Amino acid sequence: MTMTRRERLRENTREEIKSIARRHMQEQGTAAISLRAIARDMGLTVTALYRYYPSHDDLVTALILDAFNSLADAMENADSSQPRERYANRLMAVMLAYRAWALQNSADFQLIYGNPIPGYHAPREITVPAVVRGFRVVVGILAEAMANGQLHPSVEYQQLPPHVSAFMTELIEQDGYNIPLEPMYFGVSGWVKMHGMIMLELFQHTPAVVGDPEEFYRFEINNILKTAGLTLD
Amino acid sequence: MTMTRRERLRENTREEIKSIARRHMQEQGTAAISLRAIARDMGLTVTALYRYYPSHDDLVTALILDAFNSLADAMENADSSQPRERYANRLMAVMLAYRAWALQNSADFQLIYGNPIPGYHAPREITVPAVVRGFRVVVGILAEAMANGQLHPSVEYQQLPPHVSAFMTELIEQDGYNIPLEPMYFGVSGWVKMHGMIMLELFQHTPAVVGDPEEFYRFEINNILKTAGLTLD
DNA sequence: TCACAATAGTTTACAGTGTACACAAAAATA
DNA sequence: TATTTTTGTGTACACTGTAAACTATTGTGA
Numbered sequence: 001m002t003m004t005r006r007e008r009l010r011e012n013t014r015e016e017i018k019s020i021a022r023r024h025m026q027e028q029g030t031a032a033i034s035l036r037a038i039a040r041d042m043g044l045t046v047t048a049l050y051r052y053y054p055s056h057d058d059l060v061t062a063l064i065l066d067a068f069n070s071l072a073d074a075m076e077n078a079d080s081s082q083p084r085e086r087y088a089n090r091l092m093a094v095m096l097a098y099r100a101w102a103l104q105n106s107a108d109f110q111l112i113y114g115n116p117i118p119g120y121h122a123p124r125e126i127t128v129p130a131v132v133r134g135f136r137v138v139v140g141i142l143a144e145a146m147a148n149g150q151l152h153p154s155v156e157y158q159q160l161p162p163h164v165s166a167f168m169t170e171l172i173e174q175d176g177y178n179i180p181l182e183p184m185y186f187g188v189s190g191w192v193k194m195h196g197m198i199m200l201e202l203f204q205h206t207p208a209v210v211g212d213p214e215e216f217y218r219f220e221i222n223n224i225l226k227t228a229g230l231t232l233d
Numbered sequence: 234m235t236m237t238r239r240e241r242l243r244e245n246t247r248e249e250i251k252s253i254a255r256r257h258m259q260e261q262g263t264a265a266i267s268l269r270a271i272a273r274d275m276g277l278t279v280t281a282l283y284r285y286y287p288s289h290d291d292l293v294t295a296l297i298l299d300a301f302n303s304l305a306d307a308m309e310n311a312d313s314s315q316p317r318e319r320y321a322n323r324l325m326a327v328m329l330a331y332r333a334w335a336l337q338n339s340a341d342f343q344l345i346y347g348n349p350i351p352g353y354h355a356p357r358e359i360t361v362p363a364v365v366r367g368f369r370v371v372v373g374i375l376a377e378a379m380a381n382g383q384l385h386p387s388v389e390y391q392q393l394p395p396h397v398s399a400f401m402t403e404l405i406e407q408d409g410y411n412i413p414l415e416p417m418y419f420g421v422s423g424w425v426k427m428h429g430m431i432m433l434e435l436f437q438h439t440p441a442v443v444g445d446p447e448e449f450y451r452f453e454i455n456n457i458l459k460t461a462g463l464t465l466d
Numbered sequence: 467t468c469a470c471a472a473t474a475g476t477t478t479a480c481a482g483t484g485t486a487c488a489c490a491a492a493a494a495t496a
Numbered sequence: 497t498a499t500t501t502t503t504g505t506g507t508a509c510a511c512t513g514t515a516a517a518c519t520a521t522t523g524t525g526a
Binding site: 006044051052 | 472473474475476477
């Protein structure tokens with residue numbers, strides 16, 4: 001795995017490009033990733049950048065990949081900061097990390113979950129595995145909690161709608177999630193709500209309605225956990 | 234209220250500009266609203282457009298206003314299509330209309346709820362009243378259901394977190410919503426989840442997990458309504 | 467050590483973007 | 497009909513992504 005000097009320099013430059021791109025994104029939005037602006041900040045010509053990323057789209061893809069992995073890192077770290085058998089605490093910690101990451105890296109969050117960038121289409125074979133990493137953290141906790149009899153999915157989940165039920169059963173098998181259908185659905189349902197809260201907060205809609213988004217967020221998660229018999233301590 | 238011939242022509246042109254902008258937006262994303270492209274499609278010079286909208290931002294603001302009002306129209310229509318005392322059905326109809334509008338006008342939805350457009354900041358004094366119109370439909374139904382003893386908010390809502398509770402109480406009074414705190418919170422909590430589902434569906438994340446987004450959507454709403462003792466018939 | 471190949475960089479060009487300014491044409495009004 | 501208001505044009509500047517041709521630098525094999 002040793003890199004030649006040239007490869008290392010090249011990797012450095014690629015990283016520098018991404019880091020400047022991230023700064024610009026944070027300052028002026030995801031649609032404002034400009035190769036020319038990056039080159040200017042680096043003291044390079046635009047066309048030199050094309051040696052490192054063959055196009056604007058390739059740079060965006062690299063940024064998206066980094067973002068998904070960084071988010072997954074944050075979630076994994078939060079998970080392992082809690083005692084193994086405190087499932088509710090682990091879930092809360094992970095979801096708080098999810099929100100914290102989204103707020104601290106709002107541009108990256110918009111990049112992966114917000115409006116598509118005009119003309120850009122993410123290559124699914126590259127991004128999907130990266131998305132899954134984060135999701136797997138949550139599923140892992142739920143599976144453990146279920147196996148240990150601590151998780152009791154709502155009775156409604158015993159009659160999931162047919163297509164959803166079939167599709168998710170298939171997904172569980174195919175992706176090798178070691179979890180029954182009901183807790184899996186519970187996870188998806190909860191994730192959707194977190195996502196809604198964070199999206200609205202990020203774009204300044206929640207504060208105007210709810211006052212204190214963090215308090216709101218914690219309260220909602222707690223309620224969701226309670227519906228499955230999970231309580232914090 | 235009669236308009237002069239000139240005013241009418243002017244209004245026509247303004248509408249034509251918006252409608253072309255909407256088409257471009259639908260085809261290439263919200264960040265691709267280009268005055269030059271619009272002018273080209275109209276057989277006008279760019280600079281002539283400036284007679285109708287003094288800047289790119291002003292055009293965007295007009296589009297946002299239209300979008301909020303169109304969404305509110307759709308919700309109001311859905312509401313009045315149901316019998317007055319069938320509160321659950323009214324709520325379901327309104328939320329289905331919300332989703333249907335979002336999917337059919339996905340660019341407009343992104344415009345009002347998605348990533349901010351680089352450099353653009355919506356003038357709140359113009360947009361906030363438009364947002365409120367749609368929200369008021371839901372609150373109205375909940376207030377009626379509550380007053381008629383049909384709505385039973387979850388027991389958890391009797392102990393809302395302090396800041397949220399204070400802020401929303403203030404908001405209810407200030408905006409003249411005629412509704413108690415608990416059902417109001419129920420509305421917000423539910424809205425957040427709808428929003429999350431729609432956002433994820435719009436950006437192609439839900440289908441990969443859930444298979445059939447509409448089935449998922451209906452099932453989730455139904456469950457939310459049930460937690461407040463509301464049932465469809 | 468030197469020649470050659472690979473890599474990294476530059477200059478130039480084209481078509482696109484928002485918008486400011488000076489001017490001409492058309493229409494409504496006095 | 498003369499004047500004012502409105503609508504439109506043309507030109508200019510600084511910005512965007514990216515393709516092509518060319519030069520300078522660096523690493524490696526003989």
